Amino acid sequence: MQLLRTVCLCFPFLLSACAHLTAPVNPANAALPALAVAAISAPVAVSAVAAPPQEELPAEAPLPILPNVNLDPHMLMAFVLADIAAQRGRPDLAAEAYAGLANSTQDPRVAKRAAQLALESRQMPRALAAFKLWQDLEPNSDLPKQMLLTLLISGGKFDDAEQLVKQWLANSPKAAARLFETLPAFLLRSNDKIAALTWMQNVAAPYPDLAEAHWAIAHIAYVADNHTLALQEVKRARVLRPDWDKALLFEAKILLQAQAQSALALLKNDLERYPEHKEVRLFYARALLEQKDYAAARIQFRQLLAADPESGEMAFAVALLSLQLGELDSAEKELQATLALGQKDAGTIHYYLGQLNEEKKDPMAALTQYRLVQDGEHLFASRLREAFLLNQAGKLSEAREVLRAAPAASNQQRVTVILIESQMLRDADKNSEYYQVVSDAVDKLPSHPQLLYELAMAAEKLGKAEVFEKTLRKLIQLAPDHAHAYNALGYSFLERNVRIEEGVQLVEKAYQLAPDDTSITDSVGWGYYRQGKLEQSIEFLSRAFKANPDPEIAAHLGEVLWVKGHIADAKKVWNEALKAHPDNALLLVTIKKFIP
Secondary structure (H helix, E strand, O other): OHHHHHHHHHOHHHHHHHOOOOOOOOOOOOOOOHHHHHHHHOOOOOOOOOOOOOOOOOOOOOOOOOOOOOOOHHHHHHHHHHHHHHHOOOHHHHHHHHHHHHHHHOOHHHHHHHHHHHHHOOOHHHHHHHHHHHHHHOOOOHHHHHHHHHHHHHOOOHHHHHHHHHHHHHHOHHHHHHHHHHHHHHHOOOOOHHHHHHHHHHHHOOOOOOHHHHHHHHHHHHHOOOHHHHHHHHHHHHHHOOOOHHHHHHHHHHHHHHOHHHHHHHHHHHHHHOOOOHHHHHHHHHHHHHOOOHHHHHHHHHHHHHHOOOOHHHHHHHHHHHHHOOOHHHHHHHHHHHHHHOOOOHHHHHHHHHHHHHHOOOHHHHHHHHHOOOOOOOHHHHHHHHHHHHHHOOOHHHHHHHHHOOOOOOHHHHHHHHHHHHHHHHHOOOHHHHHHHHHHHHHHOOOOHHHHHHHHHHHHHOOOHHHHHHHHHHHHHHOOOOHHHHHHHHHHHHHHOOOHHHHHHHHHHHHHHOOOOHHHHHHHHHHHHHOOOHHHHHHHHHHHHHHOOOHHHHHHHHHHHHHHOOHHHHHHHHHHHHHHOOOOHHHHHHHHHHOO
């Protein structure tokens, strides 16, 4: 007794238990120390095996019968030591101790705790034994059966699992439908999906007229990639239970992959018969959205909103669809109505109002909305749009301040800010500042491909040929599949009419990496012109110009045609380009070279 008093003094949480040690334990009360009771009353934490969602027991389910066990000093010490081991990160020792306590006490709560600890320490044989004991001690509870079934299936013990479920069904025939609805969740983590399907078919065989049994087979057939069987079984489930929306939704999901119109027709017909099927209507609306039938999707979302006028999600969906459809006035009213509901993140709504006002060509209103975004997932994008609009309004300094204050959460977002600021400076012909901004960024992120490429472009603007070439060669070394690095370096040689052979090799390498890029196709054509291969040059330049009637490509194509002697064709190409780009410097210089 002296030892127990010492234990109680050292562990105050055991005082209440120590006060009752001298008396036999009442079967109606807890037979364990407070700490142990608290531990085993907690939900089972499964780390090695994920259990399916647990359903609550029916209200009339009897409470487990607890054993009449006298809590002697040795047992108390065993509990204390086991819980200390668990608290100190030794679930293996705790599991061993609790396994012994479960067998000696025959208490279902102790068996549950023993199973939990065995799972945490990955002692699967011990966990199986503990779950079986727990099931035997608490036969009216579904939870130990669920956990045991999960463990058996995950371990590939399908025969044992089949016997467990058959006995479960035999003992609870009225619960068969509910059980079959939960069974697929137990099988989804099995590595052998074919074996899982066979198992499900065997278990369901005695229930040919139970819709839920066919539904369960359909689910496992689907994950086993037997979509034909899945469709057949879910159709049978619907025949047996025509108004079952869950089966209908699963059938529609299968059909959507290869027969989208059939799936949509199925959903539409169900809603005509059962307009109260809210989940079906939501699925139908989303399916229409996937098929890009935005007008039809909006009709369904509006019906969902009419049924639940306080739903911020439905109101937001309707507003975005109106925006997608280009009905800007409707979208604006609907976004404002969504905002008034106060359920949807306000920043998100202000962001889309900003987008809407940009579509309406009202940059000041858009700017106001973007500035109202103060947090949330669209904060960074809103700052970028704010900066863009300020720059568009001629307020470059303010735009740069906003950019630099943008809450970039990653290196890529920081790079995005630098690239946008660089473009603003480049467009404003502030080439020295442009170069400095990018150079400073490369000092911080010296191996970032986008920054290196931008630095090369900035160096070229300032005539820093050595920096330009050195930077691009470093980029090619770091990113050997960077097509535009090869193209930029090669084209620079061709344009300056130096190192022609190396320039052609570089642009040909770029073409191998990106054959559909018209700027690279143009470079190859220009390289062949420098080599005197006029026919090949015209072939590549014509292809580039057909895909992209860019004025610089037109300048190149026209020059080669002129040199080849196709004067009329050259003039035609230049004249077409001049109509669309009358102020393009390269085009004007090229034409003047041949037509003074």
